[in-house]
Amino acid sequence: MLTDKRSERPAHSMETWMRISLILCIFGFLKEFRPSEPYITPYLIENKNFTNDQVNREIYPIGTYSYLSLLVVVFLVTDLLRYKPVIIILGLSGVMTWCLLIWGENIPAMQAVEFGYGIFMATEVAYFTYIYAQVDQEHYQKVTSNTRTAFLLGRFLSGVVSQILVSSSAMSYYELNFITLASESVATIWAFFLPPVKHSLYFHRGESSLAGVDNEAATVHSSVGPPDMLSRESPKSNGMLHILLKAYKYLWQDFKHAFSNWYVVKWSIWWALATCGFLQCITYIQNLWQDIRTEIEENTGEEQQLYYAAVEAAYTLIGAATALACGWLKLDWRILGEAALALCSILQGIALLISSFSSSLILAYCLYIIFGVLYHTMITIANSEVAKYIKEDSYGLIFGVNTFFALVLQTILTTIVVEESGLALNPRTQYRVYGGYFLIIGVVFLAMAVYTICCACIRQPKATLVVR
Incomplete structure (x- = not known):
């Protein structure tokens, strides 16, 4: 793995880093314990009296636009403010979102809910990167596993509790929101117990990394501003400008290093395309289920029992298991990676297409689980492969860049497919579009896979595809 000298972190004893990890894990669990979320669409329709069309076109798209508009700003502010304040904002945005969801009554209030949810999603970057600024690199694997497990455990138990209630x-959709609000409130209070971070990756580096920084800043300054400006201003006379120039230099170096590697670019392209489709599908899946449910009830006259939360719980558990299993696969992803991406994308496309024609909720549930598990399996591998070829500690930047491009694509897709100004498709037709989208991704990567495998066979006819 490529390495890069980064800012010094304070040395932590085992007890200290474990304590920090535990505090963050508890926050992550509480943040993800949201029993009302699997039933948001039925709640908005049955309790708030909105139509499925209003939820689909006027409410949910705001969340996508909010997430996109805030992501870059939040990423930079997270580093500038050194994580903890943004984690507190994450908790507060959750509290605000569910307060509005409970007591809001009209479309503008629900759009404010989606804006708050966009803040909630964008500020998650602080949760996922805080721990790397607090512990030594030797503990990265353990703390990553701990925080991810807490995150998934919160989601899983949330689904189980929600479905049982x-x-x-025992509880209505409306009452479930109070459990979520309580969980988000406790998470926010708990965030105050997180130790403050003394260093960050781009704006606040350790003292050892500040040696020679004046010269580095001067180099950047001369490349982005008029030469005479540097002669009039010194870094010490303009502290904030000096910090910004340093951050710009580090950001640009990491970005250039990562995306000058075609292997990283290739996996990042799939990452952005697949994440776009995945986010779009999970955002509107309840609208599709609602349409299927309505058709069944109209045809049979029998009210359907909903299992949205059970599906979320099963999908989270199976997704976590398959993601963990990926760590045991010993394949040469440089040769087989594109083929795997192609196969999974094609299977995802088929699952979505079948769902769009389905008249069975159970079948739609199963196909959604398959779709989600395939995504989490391959995104885990994509994360791992990208991390191997980028500078140490720049993963947060690359994650942010790929997520940003995914959200740009999702915004375009939302505008074209969902909005009244676009095609304004109904949920079933939307999912046929999404299915075709994944099939196109699959075909493109299949062509790339054929080319890669043929080149590998020509260069090394006897090469094995299994890593020795």
Whole structure:
């Protein structure tokens, strides 16, 4: 793995880093414990009296636009403010979102909910990167596993509790929101117990990395501004400008190093394309299920029991298991990677297409689980492969860049497919478009896979595809 000298972090004893990890894990669990989320669409339709069309076209798209508009700013502010304040904002945005969801009554209020949810999603970058600024590199694998497990455990138990409460009629969709609000409130209070971060990756580096920084800043300054400006201003006379120039230099170096590697670019392209489609599908899946449910009830006259939360719980558990299993696969992803991406994308496209024609909720649930598990399996491999060929500690930047491009694509897709100004397709037709989208991704990567494998066979006819 390529390495790059980074800012010094304070040395932590095992007890210290474990304590920090535990505090963050508890926050992550509480943040993800949102029992009302699997039933948001039925809640908006049955409790708030909005139509499925209003939810689909006027409410949900705001979340996509909010997430996109805030992501870059939040990434930079997270580093500038050194993580903890942004984690607190993450908790507060969750509290605001569910307060509005409970007591808001009209379309503008629900659009404000989606804006708050966009803040909630964008500020998650602080949760996922805080720990790397606090512990030594030797603990990265352990703390990553811990925080990810807490995150998934919160989602899994949230789905289980939600389904039990709904199926037993112990609580309504409306009442579930109060459990979520309480969980987000406790998470926000808990965030204050996180130790402050003294260093960050781009704006606040360790003292050892500040040696020679004046010269580095001067180099950047001369490349982005008039030469005479540098002669009139010194870094010490303009502290904030000096910090910004340093951050720009580090950001640009990491970005250039990563995306000058075609292998990283290739995996990042799939990462952005697949994440775009995945986010779009999970955003509107309840609208599709709602249409299927309505058709079944109209044809049979029988009210359908909903298992949205059980599906989310199963999907989270199976997705976590397959992502963990990926760590045991010993394949040469440089040769087989494109083929795997192509196969999974084609299977995802087929699953979405079948869902769009389905008249069975159970079948639609199963296909959604398959779709999500395939995504999490391959995104885990994509994350790992990209991380191997980028500078140490620049993963947060590359994750942010890829997510940004995914959101740009999702915004375009939302505008074309969902909005009234575009095609304004109904949920079933939307999912036929999404299915075709994944099939196109699959075909493109299949062509790339054929080329890569043929080149490998020509260069090394006896090469094995299994890593020795």
